[in-house]
Amino acid sequence: MNTENFRLYTTDDFILDEQFREIVRESDTTNQLKELLESLPEKRVEIKLAAEVLRGLQVEKFQQSDLRKRALWQLIQQSQKTKIRFLYFRVAASILLLLGIGSTIYFNTITKPADKAIIATQQASANATLILANGEKVSIGAKQSKVKYSADGSGIMVNDSSKIVQPTSTDGLNQMIVPYGKRSYVMLAEGTKVWLNSGSKLVFPPFFKGHTREVYLEGEALFEVTKDKTKPFIVKTDRFKMKVYGTRFNVQAYGQDEDYSIVLVEGKVSMNSNDQSPEVFLAPNQRATLSKGKEAIEVTTIENTSYYTAWVDGYLAFNNEKVPNVLKRISRYYNVTIESELANDAEKIFGKLDLKDDLGRVLDGIAFISKTKYEKRGNKYVFMNN
16 A cells, blocks of 8 residues: 555545545455554544544445536635635535535544644634535634524524524534634524634534534633533544533643643533543543543542633633643734743743733733743744743
């Protein structure tokens, strides 16, 4: 098997590749998928995610005619306003080419190697963007946008002022993409409330069909889930899946972070890192952490959940936290590049910052609390030891 062409593939490239789809289809009878994972360890996340998507979407049913594929691709190209195809658009193209419009949630991850800059790349758009099931994009200019769905998913109220109508006859998905420097609130059709932090994406159907309510999250969100014992609420990320039993909880799942976490405020949730691993149940005031490259979930008890949810109210609270981690959160919130030149043994800090203050005051506060200093170099801020 020649794997050289796969080295530059993204998740959606794998999905569109006929050779890879064939490997996934035959994975029960051959070892090709395992061999591919072993030969391309740097693509392990993309390969596993693409394989899961293809299995979940039952690829044997997607044998679209060449004419249908060309027609769908033409529609995608016509909807482009620039020559740049952002990753989320290419992901939508992958699904369109395979399904027409898919009926199962497709989720992807943007995984980039860590570098010196804590946050060095801004989101593609300056505004929050709502992408409807038909591919239409709605740009939302407010710093803190508000989106509410009607009970049948056809009506969408944006910032309490403008109403969007979308057909719900298809099984397409909606996406809410929030760039760095912005936040958003989304109320789903069945009443679940979701607060999305900067640099986050939520993928969800206009309204939930079937026996479950499934969404995909990339980034950070606070959920208040409407209770419905007949339809479990499921949150998926690229590292874990969680089942929700009517509750309030915060999820951190940024692709560039080493650790993903869930903090349960009230109610009950369970999570597992893959379909073969056992479910781990959380009680209120517990935090579950899953580190990159591991399958074991660490559960700890926390005294105050507000440290993890205060961002919704415009505050950043931290308790015995490393300064670089705090800077990472600040950089996302304000959409600025911050680098850390602090020593590994820099002391951890406690505190609370009002994020409604201007950036300079916030950085001054962090420098004071952490006994460090910073300077501006061009368009970035650099923290260093005193």
